[in-house]
Amino acid sequence: MRQTTSNKARWQSLTWLSLLIAASAALTTWFACITPFVAFGVMAATTLSRRNALGLTVAVWLANQAVGFGLLHYPSTGTSVAWGVAIGGAAVIGTLTAQWAIGRLGSSRSAVQAIAAFVSAFALYELALYVVALSILGGTRAFAAPIVGQVLVVNTAAFIGLYGLNQAVTVGIAYLGRRPSAHVSPARFA
Numbered sequence: 001m002r003q004t005t006s007n008k009a010r011w012q013s014l015t016w017l018s019l020l021i022a023a024s025a026a027l028t029t030w031f032a033c034i035t036p037f038v039a040f041g042v043m044a045a046t047t048l049s050r051r052n053a054l055g056l057t058v059a060v061w062l063a064n065q066a067v068g069f070g071l072l073h074y075p076s077t078g079t080s081v082a083w084g085v086a087i088g089g090a091a092v093i094g095t096l097t098a099q100w101a102i103g104r105l106g107s108s109r110s111a112v113q114a115i116a117a118f119v120s121a122f123a124l125y126e127l128a129l130y131v132v133a134l135s136i137l138g139g140t141r142a143f144a145a146p147i148v149g150q151v152l153v154v155n156t157a158a159f160i161g162l163y164g165l166n167q168a169v170t171v172g173i174a175y176l177g178r179r180p181s182a183h184v185s186p187a188r189f190a
Contacts, residue, residue, distance in 0.1 A: 038094045
């Protein structure tokens, strides 16, 4: 029984990680320069261990960079690469902030915690990018209120969608786990 529970948890985790990485690639294609890293970071922080959440954040960022440079033909300039690195760093900061906020609010995983984590993560994500833009990358034009508002809207919509997707995956896997015909031996996945 313990083996089956462990395999079910591993299957659920791999399914969730795969869906988030695929969603990142799809959203990068759709929104180009406004990939909702805060939404991904918060969902990672609320659903995964600290280590896995950070690993997922890096994987989401790598998927974004691969799609951006490979498919969308981001310019191959030093500034473009530097912005990519800065965004990756800010995404990690956002994930760590979400983890901190969740830890401060208790051990239960509620929607209120997720929203508080989202607000905190978005603020620090934007602040980190603003500091890099101001100090290293030569300007803060990208931080005009309408642009930051658009980034907030995209992240909020993605967060709501990812939260719903997580609920659907959780319910779906629980449903499949209760069906006798859905029990597949671990050997089939090897």
